Amino acid sequence: MSPEPTAPSARDVLAARRELAPGGSLLKQAETVYLAALTVGILGSVMLGAWRGLGPFLLDLSRPYRSIAGAPAIFLVCLAVLRFCTWQGFASFSEADCAYLLTAPVPRRGLVWPRLRNAGLLLGFGGAAIGVLASLAPGIHSAHVAGVAQAAAAGLALGVLLVAAGWQVQRLPRVALWVLRLTMPALVLAAVLVLGSRAGGAARQAVLWSGPWGWGLFSVTAGALVPGVIGLVLLGTAAGGGWVSLRRTAGSCSLETFRARARTRARMVAGLYSLDARAVVKASRGSRSAGWQSRLRLRVPRHAGLVIPWRGTLNLLHSPVRLLWSAALGGGGILILAAAPTRPGSLVGGSLALYLAAGSLLEPLRLEADAPAVAQVLLPWRYGTVLWLHCLLPSAILTGLGLVALGGGWAAGLVEGWVIPGACLLLVPQVVVMVLAAALSARRGGRLPTNILLLTAGDPIGAGGLLIVGWAVGWALLAIAAVALAVYVLASSAAVLSGSVTVALGLCALAVLLRRVLVGSTP
């Protein structure tokens, strides 16, 4: 005979879970709070001291980039939060919670709402604190009382609004899909906001009125009180509406959504514990709603050597968004290198963008490295040769993109005419060096090797961190340094043609060396 059931409430269920968990007693919770307060106190005082010493210097250093601060920065934070909610979100449960709590006969709203409420309060008060700090920072805002109060209120409202918007993204798969689709246009909009902020005057006013990211940033001075108040009222109304919708829709999220996110988090945590960056990335990708996928088919090549590029093309056709990202990064990188070849910032930025584009196009090689046995069973070549063949398509794509970028840059007047011949001559070797370095980095997978870990664990002088960083970005640093140096030497050379030939030969020699290392790879 089973005991007679009595209808439990969500509060009872959560209380039962807390009671049964080893860390659930009041004393344990108080201990956790005490430790957290202690840590925040110590770290806070250290950071405050560091800020007093370095703050003015850092603020001075950031002066040229101030136009990004304000509305564009808030817009980018909003975008990042919404992207986060496409695969995780503010109300998350473990897999076991999904199996036992969310399947219990209690209203789901009662289980979800406490998490959403806490997230809203945390982000709201966190936003208020950031607003106060930003308004007090020297040179950013005038530190009068009304300004500080406005910043605090705006931060609070924005935090609540973010949680409300994030929840809608989390609970509605269609909305999440649109967030993913609109990310690239949103980045373009962010660039427009930067330009508008920099222009000042009416353009800056338009940026501030363009959305919640600007409503709280109006200056509240005696002469311009009205826009500030209107902005705050708008922001407050949006946040209030968001809070109401949060309450009303707290129970209307499917168990499927919670389970998918729980699985993702479990995989990501497992990846982090095993120091496997690739596993973390794959877990976050796997959780997203299926985006648009091309159904284009490609004829199988007759020449065996083209099989791997054909497989790479299929991969790109299945995820055209990655191709777009790579095109933007690769074309942009080459354009930056050609447009300002003597400025250190553009040399490093352009080379880095080119490296990232190469890395992004090498996804099929990463898949090969994830399961090296597959290539050994299915393909007739040695493992190293397979990896080398995977580099052909990205090199061809980036070269083509580079030519288009150089031509476009020259037509738009961004690239000077005398740079074009040297840049074209240098294009192939610099692209190949980047692709090979990215391939050498990608072939290792994401997991930190045990021998590196052992070395760092026994390191008495604290250089273990450097060793890990070196392992992670060593190939990238080599390629970026080589390409940046080559472009710089070419740009500063008096005889452009002979200089470009010399530099191209140097890069070719490096490419041959990198290829030899890659072809010698074993699974």
Next chain:
Amino acid sequence: MTGLLRTLALPPECRSDTVLETRGLMRVYGPVVALAALDLQVEGGECVALMGPNGSGKTTAAALICGLLEPTDGVARVCGFSIHQEPHAVTARAHLAYVPDTPALYDDLTVGDHLRLVAAAHGVAGGDLEERCAELLELLGLEERALFLPGQLSRGMRQKTAIACALIRPADRRGARG
């Protein structure tokens, strides 16, 4: 069938004699139709097994019926209550138990605590709860593992723990027939 689906037999608040009913239940993943228009009716006391070749949608059907997946189309009702629509789903969930082939267990709860938690979540309190837990653990050969954490259990024992969690839920057999 990868999971054991247990619909409890005709509880008093059942709106009809039908314990489980699906109408046009469908699930689509992009271009793949995982389950196409499943119509199913299970009366109180009936025992039904879903059988079919690989990829025919058995697991998807079970997950849809239990509310683990959202249907692309169609409806699944348990005792007349839709499992996918709050607040009706609360009543539907009270009469369902699902044991997947890879059960999810709390890392920090012992086998016994799992049973107590599920009992509390289903409103099963009272003096004989501990007796019922002990009875179930003995029935499934878990009595010596009652204080074990999931990490200390074999796969089979974890599965048995999930079965015990399914059985600890209140089952009203007054309406059982057949």
